[in-house]
Amino acid sequence: MKAFVFPGQGSQYCGMAKEIYDRYPEARSLMDRADEILGYSITDIMFNGSEDDLRQTRYTQPAIFLHSIAVAKLLGDNQAGMTAGHSLGEYTALCYADAMSFDDAIHIVAKRGELMQNAGTINPGTMAAVIGMKDTDLENLLAEAETEGIVQAANFNSPGQVVISGDIDAVRKAVELAPSKGARMAKELVVSGAFHSPLMKPAEEELKASLDAITINDARIPVCMNVVAQPVRRKEEIRNNLVLQLTSSVKWQQSVEAMIAEGVTSFVETGPQKVLQGLIKRIDRSVTIDGVDTADQIAQTLS
Numbered sequence: 001m002k003a004f005v006f007p008g009q010g011s012q013y014c015g016m017a018k019e020i021y022d023r024y025p026e027a028r029s030l031m032d033r034a035d036e037i038l039g040y041s042i043t044d045i046m047f048n049g050s051e052d053d054l055r056q057t058r059y060t061q062p063a064i065f066l067h068s069i070a071v072a073k074l075l076g077d078n079q080a081g082m083t084a085g086h087s088l089g090e091y092t093a094l095c096y097a098d099a100m101s102f103d104d105a106i107h108i109v110a111k112r113g114e115l116m117q118n119a120g121t122i123n124p125g126t127m128a129a130v131i132g133m134k135d136t137d138l139e140n141l142l143a144e145a146e147t148e149g150i151v152q153a154a155n156f157n158s159p160g161q162v163v164i165s166g167d168i169d170a171v172r173k174a175v176e177l178a179p180s181k182g183a184r185m186a187k188e189l190v191v192s193g194a195f196h197s198p199l200m201k202p203a204e205e206e207l208k209a210s211l212d213a214i215t216i217n218d219a220r221i222p223v224c225m226n227v228v229a230q231p232v233r234r235k236e237e238i239r240n241n242l243v244l245q246l247t248s249s250v251k252w253q254q255s256v257e258a259m260i261a262e263g264v265t266s267f268v269e270t271g272p273q274k275v276l277q278g279l280i281k282r283i284d285r286s287v288t289i290d291g292v293d294t295a296d297q298i299a300q301t302l303s
Helices: 018-023 025-038 042-048 051-055 057-075 089-096 102-122 135-148 168-181 198-212 235-245 252-261 275-283 295-302
Strands: 002-006 082-085 125-131 151-158 161-167 185-188 223-225 230-232 266-270 288-292
Touching (some): 002 057, 002 089, 018 025, 018 042, 018 057, 018 295, 025 102, 042 051, 042 057, 051 057, 057 089, 057 102, 057 266, 082 089, 082 252, 125 168, 135 168, 151 168, 151 252, 151 275, 161 198, 168 185, 230 252, 266 275, 288 295
Parallel strands (some): 002 082, 082 223
Antiparallel strands (some): 125 161, 125 185, 151 161, 223 230
16 A cells, blocks of 8 residues: 655745646646745745744645645545654645645645744743653653653654653753763754643644634545554544643654554655655665656656
8 A cells, every 4th residue: 555645844945846836737736826825925925034044933734735735636645545744744644645635724824834933932931852761761861851841752763763842941951961861862853832841832722723623524535643653534533632742742753654454565755855755764675665756756657
């Protein structure tokens, strides 16, 4: 079985999806529709914006979603038997699986980006990558760093690669202690907030209200969701998991392993860059891994 997987924040790049817009009328129509719904030109930011523009969470999220879903729609709805997305990418997966409409998805993604950026201002925090630690050592590290504030594992990306998130002092304490606890590397990341931690709580209520205002359907194909690392199809579970996702860990490694256990043998990263391809390779080298990002790659895949 083939699975489409969709990237999250950090995969953006200047000029993203411009050639796709120019070459494929169906993609152009979708992107123009996004500009109309958002009330500003996200396509102008994608095609002509600076790195600093694209790094703003309120723009990053709709830009990556739009690039990814445009590629997926061009490849076709019958190409994957299962899907998943990393954090923001989960919304692309749900849109691809017809659990939400494109109009609702772009609206919610933009709202989520704004809410997360605002939460980062209300509760300043940071994130850090920790490489090469065993799970038990990581738990001990976080327990020690918690004397300085909130800190938790935000992303379980692949074996030995975890991102932590929380209060600035607590995360920096963890980074400082990590080498003595067995980490090969620990490095603070350039982010606008402590994503996937309790510091995102200010965004949770408004996101829930926005999700309650849209129609969510049972998914056409299973979506392996971040919070539970299990394939989900029921609309009630989808809605609940999306709210929990803001403050909970992204269980990406566990999700990929669950998809393989369900019979997935081929993964296609659908959207900008190659982040998920690298992670999946480290999780299980026995599966086939590919990516479709550019107009040329779309043409090659369709042919």
